[in-house]
Amino acid sequence: MLPLLITPGDAAGIGPEIALKAYTALKDTLPLQCVGPEWIWKHAAARFSLPEPDTCYHVESLNAVLPGEIIYGQTSAALGTVAVECVKAAASACIENKAIGVITAPLTKTGIHAAGYDYAGHTNLLAEMANTPHHAMMLATNELRVILVTHHIRLSDVMSSINSDAVHDKIVIAHETGRRCGIPEPRIAVCGLNPHAGEGGAFGDEEQTVIYPAIQRAAEQQINASGPYPADSIFYRARRGEFDFVIAMYHDQGLIPIKLGGFSDVVNTTLGLPFIRTSPGHGSAYDIAGTGCADPSSMHAAIIMAAQQAGIQ
């Protein structure tokens, strides 16, 4: 069975700690492998009194990067290089069919930039490597799976950034993801953009002109998509089990319900890549890095979700 790879993220943050904690808890039941130079993992094992990983997935490009002192909360060119090159190596392994997916511990923009790279984060790094524009961001908890049509743009740009193709694209991605996770006919709810989903055109018409045509097109392809629904009640219905996926038009529409219950089980997934990629929903938490008290729940959930998408669990 091909492995699921775990990257350490920015080692000045909580990345290696939560990765190693979750790896240790799950390694006997899942084909997990830690990516990167052994010294990164040995350091975390010693610092947090955890067993060292059984084996490490070696990263050629890091042979010249010497182990340096790790100062928690203060990243460096070396740690930034390790963070980025591990992700690249993991993605290459997946593309070359040597691994089935990657679970990425959090990295930092500062680290990426200190190492001289220009990526905004994992998602565009991975999309560039996979050479696909058709990726999507999914945030999930135990209760909800939400896929965003638009991400980190100002609210006033949302209206001009959504179109029927983009909405349809996310519906198809949701359908394919559901099928991969073993749901025979994934039930997909699509949010409206305006209050009360426009209330029949009284507060906006994007529901009729943009969103509904995308749902129609998906329905014609035998995809179980419906809506547009008023965003203020659809997440409650989805939480109660009426839907498997919710398509949200913009960042806060999807993230507010995802984060309302806290963050410990939030998983961030990049869909539409030629391989599986999940990560915890939080960042590097420099403020508690090195203390040993970082909660691995979200990393744990990210590994489980990757395994589900791989059809292992």
Place this chain on the structure above:
Amino acid sequence: MLPLLITPGDAAGIGPEIALKAYTALKDTLPLQCVGPEWIWKHAAARFSLPEPDTCYHVESLNAVLPGEIIYGQTSAALGTVAVECVKAAASACIENKAIGVITAPLTKTGIHAAGYDYAGHTNLLAEMANTPHHAMMLATNELRVILVTHHIRLSDVMSSINSDAVHDKIVIAHETGRRCGIPEPRIAVCGLNPHAGEGGAFGDEEQTVIYPAIQRAAEQQINASGPYPADSIFYRARRGEFDFVIAMYHDQGLIPIKLGGFSDVVNTTLGLPFIRTSPGHGSAYDIAGTGCADPSSMHAAIIMAAQQAGIQ
């Protein structure tokens, strides 16, 4: 002690049923009075096997409206007239200092229009009677109190509809409401408009140009307001008790977290009127009207909230 008045709403819906259920449960502990012609309340009492109200607050303007047959799910000019005139009579009583507040059971636009009125709903009817432009809509549950800066407008109009004065106005209203409810120094969180509250200007600048100046102005008036906060994490913090009020910039930003836990304890309050006004967070539910199975929880919570604002509880 001045009474809190309860209006029946559209009697073709669940209004009188939930009103009478909640009245019956609370009348011994609170100074409640049902507004309207006796026949509306007697009909509900008989239909749902409830005691009739002890007394009714008589509405002169309805003397000529004869009791007609009530067909559930199908409103009429007579029922629409009763619904609207009861609200007007209750508001007048408050303005004339004969009552302290009003709890309104849901009415319907169809009913209002069938009776020949042109109101969009309770809020603009009451604002017109009270002659105040400075009203605000608050949605509350047991865990959250959210005040909206904009309401039922299309998302693309939100940006041009928020300004520092409007945001400041809502902060002041939140502060005054908190004080009236017995909170010495209400803690008010203000949402950003853009994802991550604009992330320092990377995704929009309304946080700096519009929202922050309003918070500053409030702070100079010794009001404990802070933000702008990323909307995707602030409601979690407020739920956990860190804040007493959250100011949301637009409908779905505030309503998504309010309704995520279900609707049974959602209360809608109009603030800034010269009297107290609360209502349940749901509508007339024609689909279950007359069956006797309407849940009065939200109406019950609306009465309790009115009493709290009146300093009775």
